[in-house]
Amino acid sequence: MDSKQSGTISLLQGNEAIVKGALAAGCRFFAGYPITPASEIAELMSINLPKVGGTFIQMEDEIAGIGAIIGASLAGVKSLTATSGPGFSLMQENLGFACITETPCVIVNVMRGGPSTGLPTSPGQGDVMQARWGTHGIHPIVVLSVSSVLDSFEITIHAFNISEKYRIPVIILSDEVVAHTRESITIPDQTGFEEVNRIKPSVPPEWYHPYEDNSRGVPPMASFGDGYRHHVTGLVHDVHGYPTQRVDEIDAFQRRQFRKITNGFYEIQMTKSTMLDDAEIAVIAYGSVSRSALRAIKMARERGIKAGLLHLITLFPFPRQTAEQVLRQCRAVLVPEMNLGQISREVKRVNLSSKIEKINRIDGQLITPEEIFKKLLEM
Amino acid sequence: MEEKMMAESARLRHEYLRHDKKFPHVWCPGCGIGIVLGSLIRAIDSLGLDKDELVLASGIGCSGRLPVYVDFNTIHTTHGRALTFATGIKLANPSLTVMTVMGDGDATAIGGNHFIHAARRNLNLTAIIINNQIYGMTGGQYSPTTPYGSNSATSVYGHIEHAFSIAELAVTAGASYVARGTVYHVPALDKLIARGIEKEGFSVIEIMSNCHTQYGRRNKMPDPVTMMKWFRDQAVSVSRAAKMEAAELEGKFTIGILADRDKPSYTSEYQHIREQALHQEKKK
Ligand SMILES: Cc1ncc(C[n+]2csc(CCOP(=O)(O)OP(=O)(O)O)c2C)c(N)n1
Ligand code: SF4
Numbered sequence: 001m002d003s004k005q006s007g008t009i010s011l012l013q014g015n016e017a018i019v020k021g022a023l024a025a026g027c028r029f030f031a032g033y034p035i036t037p038a039s040e041i042a043e044l045m046s047i048n049l050p051k052v053g054g055t056f057i058q059m060e061d062e063i064a065g066i067g068a069i070i071g072a073s074l075a076g077v078k079s080l081t082a083t084s085g086p087g088f089s090l091m092q093e094n095l096g097f098a099c100i101t102e103t104p105c106v107i108v109n110v111m112r113g114g115p116s117t118g119l120p121t122s123p124g125q126g127d128v129m130q131a132r133w134g135t136h137g138i139h140p141i142v143v144l145s146v147s148s149v150l151d152s153f154e155i156t157i158h159a160f161n162i163s164e165k166y167r168i169p170v171i172i173l174s175d176e177v178v179a180h181t182r183e184s185i186t187i188p189d190q191t192g193f194e195e196v197n198r199i200k201p202s203v204p205p206e207w208y209h210p211y212e213d214n215s216r217g218v219p220p221m222a223s224f225g226d227g228y229r230h231h232v233t234g235l236v237h238d239v240h241g242y243p244t245q246r247v248d249e250i251d252a253f254q255r256r257q258f259r260k261i262t263n264g265f266y267e268i269q270m271t272k273s274t275m276l277d278d279a280e281i282a283v284i285a286y287g288s289v290s291r292s293a294l295r296a297i298k299m300a301r302e303r304g305i306k307a308g309l310l311h312l313i314t315l316f317p318f319p320r321q322t323a324e325q326v327l328r329q330c331r332a333v334l335v336p337e338m339n340l341g342q343i344s345r346e347v348k349r350v351n352l353s354s355k356i357e358k359i360n361r362i363d364g365q366l367i368t369p370e371e372i373f374k375k376l377l378e379m
Numbered sequence: 380m381e382e383k384m385m386a387e388s389a390r391l392r393h394e395y396l397r398h399d400k401k402f403p404h405v406w407c408p409g410c411g412i413g414i415v416l417g418s419l420i421r422a423i424d425s426l427g428l429d430k431d432e433l434v435l436a437s438g439i440g441c442s443g444r445l446p447v448y449v450d451f452n453t454i455h456t457t458h459g460r461a462l463t464f465a466t467g468i469k470l471a472n473p474s475l476t477v478m479t480v481m482g483d484g485d486a487t488a489i490g491g492n493h494f495i496h497a498a499r500r501n502l503n504l505t506a507i508i509i510n511n512q513i514y515g516m517t518g519g520q521y522s523p524t525t526p527y528g529s530n531s532a533t534s535v536y537g538h539i540e541h542a543f544s545i546a547e548l549a550v551t552a553g554a555s556y557v558a559r560g561t562v563y564h565v566p567a568l569d570k571l572i573a574r575g576i577e578k579e580g581f582s583v584i585e586i587m588s589n590c591h592t593q594y595g596r597r598n599k600m601p602d603p604v605t606m607m608k609w610f611r612d613q614a615v616s617v618s619r620a621a622k623m624e625a626a627e628l629e630g631k632f633t634i635g636i637l638a639d640r641d642k643p644s645y646t647s648e649y650q651h652i653r654e655q656a657l658h659q660e661k662k663k
Contacts, residue, residue: 029471050656055470055649060496064463067456067493071436071467074454075475079467097457224452225472227431231397231447233455234439242400242447 007188014152014178015040015082018108019048020187021156022080026195027106028054029079031068033061033087036120037176038110041082062087066094066107073098073105074232076223078160082108085118085127088134095169096135097234099257102167102211102219104198106159111175111287113364122364123176125287128342131171132316138254140261142170142268143316145286149183155313158270161196166264167218173315175338177288177366201228209239213252217260261317269319272311273326275301279308281379282330284323284347286312289336289367296372307376318346327354332379334359336367355379395420395430397450405444409603411562411588415480415509416445418565418586422572434468434475436461438490440482441515441590459490462497465504473646476576478505484514484522487543491523498552498581502645505575505582508545511590519593530597546585550638555580557638561587563610564634571636580644587614587632 012020018041022030030045032038046056055072059065062083069079083091088109098105111127113119127134131143144159146152152174159170201208201220210230212219222228235243236250244250261268275297276282285293290311300307310326312319327333327350335344336359344358359375361367406412423433433451437443439458446453452475456464461479469477486494486508497504513531514520521531523543531538546559556578560568568586575582589595589606600606617635620628 029467031467047656050649050653051660053653057466057470059463059466060492063460064466064493064496067460067463068467068470071454071464071469072471073467074464075434075468075471077471079471093457094460094463223472224434224454224468225432225475229430229450229452231400231453231455233447234457235455240399 007186009184009186011182011184012149013040013180013182014146014149014174015110015180016044017149017152017185018082018156018172018174019044021153022106022160023048023052024193025078025157025160026197027078027080027160028052029069029072029077030054030081031057031059031072031079032065032081032083033059035084035087037112037179038082038084038087038108040179041108045080062090063094066091066098066105069105070094070098070101070103073103074224076225078104078164080106080108082110084110084112084120085114086116088127088130092134096137096139098169099135099139099141100234100236101232102221102257103169104163104167105169106156106163106172107169108172108174110179111173113362119364121176123288123338123366124362124364125173125175125289125338125342126362127173128315128339131173140168140258141316142166142168142261142314143173144170144270144313145173145315146178147287147290147311148178149181150185151313152178153185153187157193161194162264162268164196164198165218166260166268167198167221168261173287175287200226205229210241211237211253212239213256217256217263265317268314269317269322270313271319271322272313273322274309274311276308276310276326276329278306279330280306281332281334281376282308282310282326283334283336283372283376284310284312284326284343285336286315286343289338292367292369293336293372295369296376299369299373300376303377305376312343315343318350320350323347324350327351330354332357334372334375334379336360336372338362338367391420391424395423395450396448400448404448406441407592409589409591410441411511411590411603412442412445412509414562414565415507415586415588416448418568418572419480419507420449421569422576425569425573426576428476428576432475434465434477436465436468436477436479438481438485439516440485442480442482442509443485445480459485459488460493461485462490462493462504462506466497466502469502469504469646470649473503478507478576480507480509482515483508483510483512483524483545487523487545487548495548495552498549498554498583500645501553501555501580501642503579503581505584507572508583508585509588510545510585511588511594512542513590513594515590515593519597531594544632546583546637549583549585553581553642554583554638555640555642555644556582556636558583558636559585559587559632559634561610561614561634562589563607564614567634574636578639580642
């Protein structure tokens, strides 16, 4: 999406931009439970959804919030919920239900310090691995991160589009700094958006097999009420959606889940490269830390150090190919994170020869450009 | 007479059960859940509802396995959460008739919070709760409705907790319609369910049902017939109970309609919200 096209200039917080992005992407249902620093998303949805014929509901807890958005999506309406650490923990079981039933939906986790009630008003990046592996069992998932107000708007649209196209829940990881920072952005005119909708079945109802494989690995999805009566279950199921114990059906089902995402790597794995062309050392960062990193590599360049930045938007599926290129090219790579090393593990996993350095802060404070710059000088 | 009944049964099975879902079903022979399935189908048939517009959601448990057999839009969700999914479905498409079927543990232990809030919210949903007083699927551990003093896999020394009355809980929480029936009083049950589906607002039908395998076996009622007799002898109609002393009602339960009241449902209220929001937007 070209963010420089014509539109309205607005001064927004990250959370507000997520709401604008969701509405622009066609989201018409929100269910959730209040929690700092995510509550503004629910509040703004409660104001804006009824104006566009959508529905907002405040549920009794986050388990109910995600249950309701999965239900709404099965009835054909694009749906969002938003929370922070404690609520995200509660959502994990139903998140797995969305995975196994391939129900599109978007879940925002505005990360704060944890575990438990932790640091409610400080940023953190401690939930990265939880976003990937929090629900039990093998499953693919898409995890995107936002680093700015503009990102919060644009990436939310991407999140809905990916979710619809691949029939998969998409998690957006924001953090307290992004959520509450005000920046002015240009919201492009409606016509500027690409809005992707799930593919509906085109066969007559008696021919419809809701979980049948095809070349993309993404079966067309009928909504409840469309005349395609079918069964949806959290048990591993056959192509009809009925529970199965057949080894061949189980294997085929599980593998299709991964294949459909692998097929889409080219568009799901989003990164932004800055000054990487001739870089000898690089920073790989995401979320608000990538903003500090951007500043730091510029400071390094001013000193004649050939530093570059790989800003990860997609955290999972981990953009391996792009990361490998950077790792091959640079003699050392720095991964700063507001945790003790979660994405750095992914970087190490795909690394062959580079030296990998880390900066970790877990005191509820943002990693500063100076900290990153100082480390770059040592590398 | 018998021939006519068989023909009627064949018609209902043909019309409402899935043809591509092969029986036998998962339940023990004689389980009350099958009787509930029959009642539900007859209730829906009596209302003449379009199958394309019907949604049946369940949680996890023996009762949770019911939806897969019926030819509606069906969803077998997570343990205790059927009402949360049903809430989303109903709000996303209010023209659908959305029902849930839950077990006693499903609805009032792990899902208890969702249950009382759904009743309070008065969303137009029908909740059928199959109360077999035990956790059937996991092997007979006690549930929130296991009677005081009875035996279960986790209360072999006698149960020391007191049981919930599901229907009364629903009345207090604000449901528009609350009824209790049993798998012994079947013609009455068909009507209680039909009335619940028809009713605008949140409807609860609690159904006393036999799990002879897990509950009866441990409590001197090892077969379906003994349990049926127990339902017959313990059930007192709401109207008769009103004339009885509390002491006489000890150990018994009421059947019939416990509440049938009119309150605006959530979906109609939300429509006003939309109109108000639009109106304010236009004024700007
Ligand atoms: C989160 C979670 N905890 C525990 C279970 C295991 N479990 C499955 S069914 C069940 C209880 C079933 O009892 P009830 O809800 O009364 O239904 P019934 O089987 O008697 O119909 C339990 C505890 C589960 N599936 N999910
Ligand atoms: S265990 Fe009990 S509830 Fe489950 S099928 Fe058997 S009799 Fe029915």
